[in-house]
Amino acid sequence: MRHRLGRECLYVPSCRFGLYLALRHWCPPGGRVLMSPVNDDVIFFVVLAAGLRPVQAPLHPYDGSIDLDRVPDSDWRGLSAVLTTNLYGNPDPAPELRSRCDRLGIPLIEDAAHAIGSTVAGRPVGGFGDASVFSLSKHVGAKTGGFLAVADPAVRKELALARDKLLLPSRLGAELAYAVRPYAEAGVRGLRLVRAARAALRALGQEEREAIRMPLRAGELKQALAGEPGLSGFHSWVRVDMHDYRLRPGRTRLRRTERLLSGLDARLDAHRAGTERLLDTVWGGGERGGSGERGGGGTAVQPLFRVPLLVQDRDAAIAALARRRITTGYLYDPPLDTYAGEIFTDPSPHPAPAAWFARHALPADPRRADEIIRVLTASGARPAVWDGHG
Secondary structure (H helix, E strand, O other): OOHHOOOEEEEEEEEEHHHHHHHHHOOOOOOOEOOOOOOOHHHHHHEEEEEEEEOOEEEOEEEOOEEEHOHHHHHOOOOEEEOOOOHHHOOOOOOHHHHHHHHOOEEEEEEEOOOOOEEEEOOEEEOOOEEEEEEEOOOOOOOOOOOEEEEHHEEEHHHHHHHHHOOOOOOOHHHHHHHHHHHHHHHHHHOOOOOHHHHHHHHHOOOOOOOOOOOOOOOHHHHHHOOOOOOOOOHHHHHHOOOOOOOOOOOOHHHEEEHHHHHHHHHHHHHHHHHHHOOOOOOOOOEEEEEEOOOOOOOOOHHHOOOOEOOOOOHHHHHHHHHHHHOOOOOOOOHHHHHHOOOOEOOOOOOOHHHHHHHHHHEEEEHHHHHHHHHHHHOOEEOOOOOOOO
């Protein structure tokens, strides 16, 4: 990854852990961070755990990227950092954000979890910020691990020391569970027991989401915010969907990750080909805003992790796909300012585009592009069209 990015990289057990390291290193406690409201709620809680106040940015309605022109001057003043999302692999306008951050004297931090192969202005996503964080669970498929890339190689040693202080010891049980997980998941899918397995997990208290967003638990969150910043006070939120997020990796994890990472280029090619097919459909969203070098808006087709098809009745489309055993994940609805409220975040000054995108975006796996196109066509799914009002 150092070779791909031209930057020093530090292995971390998860993207969320790496993001926490970056925020604590570059941002003073109590600072304000501009971020996207259409994002994983785990990232929202990571920002809070770092002792920072989220500020929600306006978005483009067709791809969920930050709409730089609609961020008011009042929001720029007093920021401690800007955090990009690069949602589903669509790049945020990193060159413009880099320029703005330089003028303000604040860091740009890139969350590139979905964008390990995406580019903007001829450079890889993750090559603009003071720090960028990548996931090895997404395109690579390792279901563990990530890395933190830094512009200044001199800070790597300090970040490595901070990482090691926060890591929890590797556990034999966790390593064994990780080793057998792919075989267990394959067996569940093969026997068509996915629903039964999820019901069992809920009964055991292991299924933490009954809806798209995890329960906010506002009373407990207020108590956590009243304490000292840190992962310990916010652990019950930050761990959701990945309880091993700060576990020191064992040999099994590292070996599997290394093997899967060696096939990254082939995976990116498959994602790019499927992305092109999906964006050419009626649900592809013909007007992709932002930097111009994204899925359907420019000449370069990104190897999107998920292609956000825009569907009028998304619930019906999800149900049609489920009947063909195609699971839809990575939904981020409602936007974070609606989910959390003004007590916990500064709301977007222009919330309608984000709300519209969050309601209509159907994240499609580009590796299953042909199947998804057949199902949506047969179901009569209609494209959603932004009318400027939401």
